[in-house]
Amino acid sequence: xxxxxxxxxxxxxxxxxxxxxxxxxxxxxxxxxxxxxxxxxxxxxxxxxxxxxxxxxxxxxxxxxxxxxxxxxxxxxxxxxxxxxxxxxxxxxxxxxxxxxxxxxxxxxxxxxxxxxxxxxxxxxxxxxxxxxxxxxxxxxxxxxxxxxxxxxxxxxxxxxxxxxxxxxxxxxxxxxxxxxxxxxxxxxxxxxxxxxxxxxxxxxxxxxxxxxxxxxxxxxxxxxxxxxxxxxxxxxxxxxxxxxxxxxxxxxxxxxxxxxxxxxxxxxxxxxxxxxxxxxxxxxxxxxxxxxxxxxxxxxxxxxxxxxxxxxxxxxxxxxxxxxxxxxxxxxxxxxxxxxxxxxxxxxxxxxxxxxxxxxxxxxxxxxxxxxxxxxxxxxxxxxxxxxxxxxxxxxxxxxxxxxxxxxxxxxxxxxxxxxxxxxxxxxxxxxxxxxxxxxxxxxxxxxxxxxxxxxxxxxxxxxxxxxxxxxxxxxxxxxxxxxxxxxxxxxxxxxxxxxxxxxxxxxxxxxxxxxxxxxxxxxxxxxxxxxxxxxxxxxxxxxxxxxxxxxxxxxxxxxxxxxxxxxxxxxxxxxxxxxxxxxxxxxxxxxxxxxxxxxxxxxxxxxxxxxxxxxxxxxxxxxxxxxxxxxxxxxxxxxxxxxxxxxxxxxxxxxxxxxxxxxxxxxxxxxxxxxxxxxxxxxxxxxxxxxxxxxxxxxxxxxxxxxxxxxxxxxxxxxxxxxxxxxxxxxxxxxxxxxxxx
Ligand code: NOJ
Numbered sequence: 195x196x197x198x199x200x201x202x203x204x205x206x207x208x209x210x211x212x213x214x215x216x217x218x219x220x221x222x223x224x225x226x227x228x229x230x231x232x233x234x235x236x237x238x239x240x241x242x243x244x245x246x247x248x249x250x251x252x253x254x255x256x257x258x259x260x261x262x263x264x265x266x267x268x269x270x271x272x273x274x275x276x277x278x279x280x281x282x283x284x285x286x287x288x289x290x291x292x293x294x295x296x297x298x299x300x301x302x303x304x305x306x307x308x309x310x311x312x313x314x315x316x317x318x319x320x321x322x323x324x325x326x327x328x329x330x331x332x333x334x335x336x337x338x339x340x341x342x343x344x345x346x347x348x349x350x351x352x353x354x355x356x357x358x359x360x361x362x363x364x365x366x367x368x369x370x371x372x373x374x375x376x377x378x379x380x381x382x383x384x385x386x387x388x389x390x391x392x393x394x395x396x397x398x399x400x401x402x403x404x405x406x407x408x409x410x411x412x413x414x415x416x417x418x419x420x421x422x423x424x425x426x427x428x429x430x431x432x433x434x435x436x437x438x439x440x441x442x443x444x445x446x447x448x449x450x451x452x453x454x455x456x457x458x459x460x461x462x463x464x465x466x467x468x469x470x471x472x473x474x475x476x477x478x479x480x481x482x483x484x485x486x487x488x489x490x491x492x493x494x495x496x497x498x499x500x501x502x503x504x505x506x507x508x509x510x511x512x513x514x515x516x517x518x519x520x521x522x523x524x525x526x527x528x529x530x531x532x533x534x535x536x537x538x539x540x541x542x543x544x545x546x547x548x549x550x551x552x553x554x555x556x557x558x559x560x561x562x563x564x565x566x567x568x569x570x571x572x573x574x575x576x577x578x579x580x581x582x583x584x585x586x587x588x589x590x591x592x593x594x595x596x597x598x599x600x601x602x603x604x605x606x607x608x609x610x611x612x613x614x615x616x617x618x619x620x621x622x623x624x625x626x627x628x629x630x631x632x633x634x635x636x637x638x639x640x641x642x643x644x645x646x647x648x649x650x651x652x653x654x655x656x657x658x659x660x661x662x663x664x665x666x667x668x669x670x671x672x673x674x675x676x677x678x679x680x681x682x683x684x685x686x687x688x689x690x691x692x693x694x695x696x697x698x699x700x701x702x703x704x705x706x707x708x709x710x711x712x713x714x715x716x717x718x719x720x721x722x723x724x725x726x727x728x729x730x731x732x733x734x735x736x737x738x739x740x741x742x743x744x745x746x747x748x749x750x751x752x753x754x755x756x757x758x759x760x761x762x763x764x765x766x767x768x769x770x771x772x773x774x775x776x777x778x779x780x781x782x783x784x785x786x787x788x789x790x791x792x793x794x795x796x797x798x799x800x801x802x803x804x805x806x807x808x809x810x811x812x813x814x815x816x817x818x819x820x821x822x823x824x825x826x827x828x829x830x831x832x833x834x835x836x837x838x839x840x841x842x843x844x845x846x847x848x849x850x851x852x853x854x855x856x857x858x859x860x861x862x863x864x865x866x867x868x869x870x871x872x873x874x875x876x877x878x879x880x881x882x883x884x885x886x887x888x889x890x891x892x893x894x895x896x897x898x899x900x901x902x903x904x905x906x907x908x909x910x911x912x913x914x915x916x917x918x919x920x921x922x923x924x925x926x927x928x929x930x931x932x933x934x935x936x937x938x
Pocket of ligand 1 (some may be wrong): 283502
């Protein structure tokens, strides 16, 4: 056994002993290095580069046990199979789980790999750092993507991504499986909270900002992002994760693909494939998605990685091939460059070698896939800087960027109701705080936090819960009592001035988090109703990864959607409820009022339907959100009345803060088409910005968007050609103000 603790640290670069090989020359062009290395590699060594194996394969019983490194397994994986990449999926960290131990763990793997690699090819280590470096104890946890989407502030998303890059890089990992560019359309889907929005533009702009933040973060080692899950993963037909989805080419092209494209265009080095099937074809076997669209249309140059065990799924789950070599060939020939493998996979390597020997995968395609993986490693600088400085990891990760996390959480929360001005809570009052999510770090951080399904029992994550935040942040003279027991809280409420009840969902991830009934649990609805019955004003704070149908809890005086705000969530809620901060989040999704209306999104197409709830009739619409001040949005003008499909449209809007508090206003600009040859939504978001306005301040803001954003797939029900901007008239709207233009 190798214990991580006894492995020393060195920064000696393997390339230091430059023997003149081109691939070892740091200053040689990357493609020359790739070609030089490729020609030296054996088939076995090449196949190794197609593999990414879960770190558990190197530990304990070499499957799932975890524990110390096991040299026999390290040898099989890193020496015999020359595996190109190792990953820690959700929850796969070192036992002590400090940043330093992560760095030691990753250095240990890297050292073993390099010392047993004939050509000294480093591994690239991947992690799921989807809201901060969330597997690591003591790392600052940002809001999940759905909350960042609610901030309508891609620059903020970019800043959280840069912070994540710094943390990930400091622990030695150089590949982050983020961001998620899928859409939030079906409230039942367990991964709804991992997306930014139901809207393609809002999701795409945030995903692009995250890619730039992760990859251009300037601290320490370079980190690759991975745009996932390409494509159409958010559309399982019955809302259950990974159930096959069916979508027309029109919906795929016009609605589903743009957010991934935005993230790819932002320079993403890697893309992860959708585990599901689209239109009867598993995405992992889709040459159309992985090659025709991604490579040929979008010119993506990076690495395509499979999702977990999904190459084997082509045989075992989808039955589109009858053996593993066939599955590997199907995936690789469709465009997969690397397979993500669970620790119990023992046959990928031999099967891939077999597939090449049988001619199922051509030498050319093999070299292309391996070349891309090597390109990634050269691009990341791993040949020159394979190791991380373990001694710096703790300081670079523990408790860093808390202010940013607090700001992100504050900007993400959406005030949905404020009857009678119950908020901000006046100082000097008695406030009862209760509810199952009031003092739960696990609930407010959600899935993918320390554990895959969220914080495991018995693990304490530093941060501020909502009850703690409300106590610590209370203005002088305000008396805050946290009363965990519901019945007692109802009793105590009778003599209080206001009640804050914090409800929501338990953490979860992937299929475990699916909810066929995305509503507030009955006992929580009952608690809220009982508190309401006291007659004392009730402020409901919903901590959830999706909009929950609120039922009997649906008419409280105050209502704040807090999403999954992370470790600073408690301070953010306090800042907003006490009025230290002015609410500025806007719904990035639609909030259904009744169960059974899923999927629900504002871009529902027009129809002849007329039954109750059959149209778009949410409790709170996409874009909804209140503030403690008042605004006007008006005088919308387009910079020209006639445009061509290739033009950029400029728009001016005058915004004003007509109230008495400073605030941030989100300004969305929508387009509608009075007449269109194929159905288009009643409105589509085409541009947005966020403006800070002092009380009484008025400003004209300028926004632009490419007219190509208006393109739709033409044709009959089998329409499949390239999206086109239809000629005709269009109407822009912002607030109550409209402007028209014509496309020629
Ligand atoms: C499966 C998930 O679908 C994906 O998002 C994640 O990155 C990988 N597992 C690795 O944990």
